[in-house]
Amino acid sequence: MTDSLDERITRSRTLLSDHDLAGLADLLSDLREHEVTRLLERLDADDRAVLFRLIEKDTALGVFESLDPPLRGELVDALRDDHVVALFEDLDPDDRVELLDELPASVARRLLSGLSDGERTLTAPMLGYPRGSVGRRMSPEYVRLRPDTTAAEALAAVRRDGRDAATVHVLPVADDTLVCTGSVTLGDVATAEPGVRVGDFVADAPTVTATTDAEVAARLCLEYRTAAVVVTDSERRVLGVLTVDTAARILEDAEDEDAARAGGSEPLRRPYLSTPVGTLVRSRVVWLLVLAVSAVLTVQVLEIFEDTLSAVVTLALFIPLLTGTGGNTGSQAATTVTRALAVGDVRTRDLGRVLFREVRVGASMGALLGALGFVVAGLVYDWHLGLVIGATLLAVCTIAAAVGGVMPLCAKAIGVDPAVFSTPFISTFCDATGLIVYFTIASAILDI
Amino acid sequence: MTDSLDERITRSRTLLSDHDLAGLADLLSDLREHEVTRLLERLDADDRAVLFRLIEKDTALGVFESLDPPLRGELVDALRDDHVVALFEDLDPDDRVELLDELPASVARRLLSGLSDGERTLTAPMLGYPRGSVGRRMSPEYVRLRPDTTAAEALAAVRRDGRDAATVHVLPVADDTLVCTGSVTLGDVATAEPGVRVGDFVADAPTVTATTDAEVAARLCLEYRTAAVVVTDSERRVLGVLTVDTAARILEDAEDEDAARAGGSEPLRRPYLSTPVGTLVRSRVVWLLVLAVSAVLTVQVLEIFEDTLSAVVTLALFIPLLTGTGGNTGSQAATTVTRALAVGDVRTRDLGRVLFREVRVGASMGALLGALGFVVAGLVYDWHLGLVIGATLLAVCTIAAAVGGVMPLCAKAIGVDPAVFSTPFISTFCDATGLIVYFTIASAILDI
Structure with missing residues (x-):
């Protein structure tokens, strides 16, 4: 895998200099999302934008989300406006907030105003939390269960609402006042007898308030080895979830920073060879x-x-x-x-x-x-x-x-x-x- | 939480010196599994063994599994034989193999021979893989789906077999020859229409062979942000899964090692203050x-x-x-x-x-x-x-x-x-x- 990726990088550079877009599209269609990310990271900013436009839509979103934040900012600069607006609409709210932090205020305002009402309603409250807090990194899209829901009903709810949620592996449990009484995992639900009520096996889940430092929340998520930590307001009302993916990413950035500082330099926040x-x-x-x-x-x-x-x-x-x-x-x-x-x-x-x-x-x-x-x-x-x-x-x-x-x-x-x-x-x-x-x-x- | 844990450590030391076992049991029953682990880590070996015996059985297993390996070895030394045998029987196969590596060969042999047939059958093949390979860290307990299983049947299989599995979040897909064609997540299954066949949405999952370096496999697991990587033999027959929990643990140990080496020392593999x-x-x-x-x-x-x-x-x-x-x-x-x-x-x-x-x-x-x-x-x-x-x-x-x-x-x-x-x-x-x-x-x- 390593070898062929290197060859592909060389080949993509040749194709780029030949302006062979069909050849490039062909090359990209053979790669996994994760490999496309690696390839893009190793190109310079202009080539990256050319290649990014050739990725099919579904893959493009995932690739964009897994690029380092400064590279995302550059990409937004280089893409056509309508392309950016469409991409921005499809991003998960937490990735959207992270991207906004990278962009000049004027661009950020324009993008926000171009959002559909539904997505703007999800995103706007997150922007109110302080920088570095978990409120800006959580996902407001989750599947909530009531304590009196049965396991079978819970599975039906997951089937109905799960596709849009950031995770279906942790399901916050809350009554209609939204006050969190804990959470269950999809594994718990799937292995429970169909008639058992969620309230009977709800677990005392780790929760954090939205103003908690994102790194602290991320560490909690990994320490409890859970797929997501429930994020609440100060009255324990559920606001969203911090998924383990995001938590891992937050900690990776923090480790980059620590590793750099320990060696007496500042973190790069982007791949070494493209810095x-x-x-x-x-x-x-x-x-x-x-x-x-x-x-x-x-x-x-x-x-x-x-x-x-x-x-x-x-x-x-x-x-x-x-x-x-x-x-x-x-x-x-x-x-x-x-x-x-x-x-x-x-x-x-x-x-x-x-x-x-x-x-x-x-x-x-x-x-x-x-x-x-x-x-x-x-x-x-x-x-x-x-x-x-x-x-x-x-x-x-x-x-x-x-x-x-x-x-x-x-x-x-x-x-x-x-x-x-x-x-x-x-x-x-x-x-x-x-x-x-x-x-x-x-x-x-x-x-x- | 931090404060009260410190107070509890002080209180537990007082109770230990007073031999107040009832008071200690009371103190322990208030703590989460994760806090009990922290408390035990900060005591010396003898006190740790006294306290460990007082933990209720269900919690004890989880606490034992989350202690650093050398502390587990010491604990086995300090506990009564029948207690150790019972604990060993209840451990997950991967934790069992890790523990065996910490123990003198004679103790390891005795513990292995005390295992029930079922658990020994799961554990013995893992011991055949080289040290440091993923074969020793994988879990052989997983829920396998056939390509022609429907989503509804898959959920039924999870309900039936999921309790014993290391994870139900990633389900390897393989026909009766056990050759892996990919995997699906429980989320995929739960959000699919009940009649859809698993073969129609099976994804090309990252797999590793059992002899792969455990750190490489763990990095793959985290890089693909998956709940588990499927472990196969050289003919792609499924042997087990490496869960993200174990992967995180492997990488944490590797980071300990890297951090220590970068500062010119060897990793401690146990908490600083109890070293x-x-x-x-x-x-x-x-x-x-x-x-x-x-x-x-x-x-x-x-x-x-x-x-x-x-x-x-x-x-x-x-x-x-x-x-x-x-x-x-x-x-x-x-x-x-x-x-x-x-x-x-x-x-x-x-x-x-x-x-x-x-x-x-x-x-x-x-x-x-x-x-x-x-x-x-x-x-x-x-x-x-x-x-x-x-x-x-x-x-x-x-x-x-x-x-x-x-x-x-x-x-x-x-x-x-x-x-x-x-x-x-x-x-x-x-x-x-x-x-x-x-x-x-x-x-x-x-x-x-």
């Missing part, structure tokens, strides 16, 4: 500058110790080794604690416990590395220098593990994404601290 | 040692240039700044490309394109940082030194971005997990290269 070099530079250069400016701290620390350095130039040889080891220890601790925070194993109030653990972990590793450093540097250079290196490794590992472990918790406590206090930041901080420790110990032991 | 300090040390110390030994390279590089250093000690002041910036640039590139590899945006054959992009990105950022470095170092020290710093920043950023971008692809090409060539590795490599560049440029410009 312009300028955008790549912008996604990284700010962090790189901030880090480089912080690193000026290390120059200043070293300036303080310039006399010590002049006296024993050999000390300079170990600077990258010592700062590197500190940075590595710090990033190990930070990665572990950030991950533990993300999956909920650790909370900010555990700061004391985390600190105590990381100090012990750091000191253990520092003792081992320090002993090694003492022996090796002692044998190669002299035992005094060995002692300086050994003692510095012990101190640096302990401090770095403690700082690396505690930083993500501090970030979280002050409301900053822990991934922002990323590995590179901790490295820079540990570099400066490590240098102070190193030269202080060196001055003392070598008596400079 | 002994010794285990934390072991998960990190090997990588830290390997990195420290690699960093000895930087000492050797600096030794070569010791005369240059003695002549101009000021050069030493910039070592951490320059190596740090190189390391940061490299890790930005590596993170972006590793992520792009993981989500399939980039493949190993794209090496040339990645290299070309990263060289341009690195050179752009290096030009900017270099210009800044030139001006600042020129003003503060002198213009010759400014030129050295500026030129080094340009060279180091370009090299680091290229190395950082290409390393994950090389790792993948030789069959190594790209996350293993982690940020710390790239930093160390860039440190050594950066120092060579720095002192070569310094020697030339300062004419030492």
Whole structure:
């Protein structure tokens, strides 16, 4: 599959440059929706629009919905107005809201006013919820069951209304006031005796209010391993459902962001190979500058110790080794604690416990590395220098593990994404601290 | 919810130390399955076993299945034999196979021989598939439909056989030879007209063979946003299904591993706060040692240039700044490309394109940082030194971005997990290269 997709990309580029639209349509008809998406992602914006127009209508909708949001925005720019209006009408309300966020306000208004009444009634309330809330990502189309509905009647309701719903796998249960009493799964309904009432097997489903952060709601959906979370207003009246598909997508975007931040850059939100070099530079250069400016701290620390350095130039040889080891220890601790925070194993109030653990972990590793450093540097250079290196490794590992472990918790406590206090930041901080420790110990032991 | 869980943990510790079993049972009965799991994860092994015995049978099974594998192994050790045998009989076959992998061979054999014939028949073939393959993680319990079954008959089959199946949301379609012709979802069946035959709306479902890597199969399941992937033998005969729940779990473990490796440590496979300090040390110390030994390279590089250093000690002041910036640039590139590899945006054959992009990105950022470095170092020290710093920043950023971008692809090409060539590795490599560049440029410009 992988091979033939690559060949198809090459072939589609040839067909595009030959303007062979029939050949392209032929090529597209052989591909699954998912493969068409992959193909489009790898083309540049103009070719993407040409190809998109050739996809048959049913597939086009699915492909459009699975493209990264910025690519969708570009596509809307490149398509003819009537094509866009028709596409917009067919989108699911949650995809529609996501698309509107990508578009200039004037285009968004025009598209909204072109919607049919029914679809506008579904979409408009969602736009009232704050950005980043689950209210904008839920689907208002679901199949509601009453508690006194029987399993057989429930199946009939699914058959009648299910085609338009975002999911039929989770069915919110609510009486006529719409107050949610829980939900049942289609599996529950299908395996129940036909005469049993839904109220008799309704389960206490996880619900969220529409203003909840979308990422929190998505995590809940995946944690409870349910096909959808019911979204309600503050009085527990059902507004819609967040499906597991959307939840997975929300978390994937969040992970992109975390992965990027952990490496000291901003997320791309579009496929790497179709991202312009300028955008790549912008996604990284700010962090790189901030880090480089912080690193000026290390120059200043070293300036303080310039006399010590002049006296024993050999000390300079170990600077990258010592700062590197500190940075590595710090990033190990930070990665572990950030991950533990993300999956909920650790909370900010555990700061004391985390600190105590990381100090012990750091000191253990520092003792081992320090002993090694003492022996090796002692044998190669002299035992005094060995002692300086050994003692510095012990101190640096302990401090770095403690700082690396505690930083993500501090970030979280002050409301900053822990991934922002990323590995590179901790490295820079540990570099400066490590240098102070190193030269202080060196001055003392070598008596400079 | 978060708060009360913390209070409950404190209360359960008090009750445990008071041996108040009735109080504990009372406390547990108030909690959802998911909260019980969280509570157990935060206790130590002995308390966990005491509490686990008090959970009612239905909840206990679900809690057991959602614990991290090493905790399950410990629990089996701590429980009475008849309790374990009963629990083992009730587990789903895939959870059973996962548990067996955690246990000593003798215990595994005893448990297997205690199984009922029916369950042993389901479990034994799965144990024949290689470790890490989807054959060990699939569920052999599914509802199969024939192509000529009607929608109404399909619903009846689900009602009859669905309770024991791992999922009723995806129903493999196969004739009596068991050769898979695709699958339908329960939603398709429930929204179809009762008289329509399954063969008329069967969809070309993603299938995998049982020997496929479990992570590959799990990614396919999530990529196709399906509730289950059908697992077949090499002749496309249906063997079982990999449910999205299991797929999510497999990918979560894989992410744990990637996140840990990216920070230079091994994954813990259990909650951070219940991991002994010794285990934390072991998960990190090997990588830290390997990195420290690699960093000895930087000492050797600096030794070569010791005369240059003695002549101009000021050069030493910039070592951490320059190596740090190189390391940061490299890790930005590596993170972006590793992520792009993981989500399939980039493949190993794209090496040339990645290299070309990263060289341009690195050179752009290096030009900017270099210009800044030139001006600042020129003003503060002198213009010759400014030129050295500026030129080094340009060279180091370009090299680091290229190395950082290409390393994950090389790792993948030789069959190594790209996350293993982690940020710390790239930093160390860039440190050594950066120092060579720095002192070569310094020697030339300062004419030492």
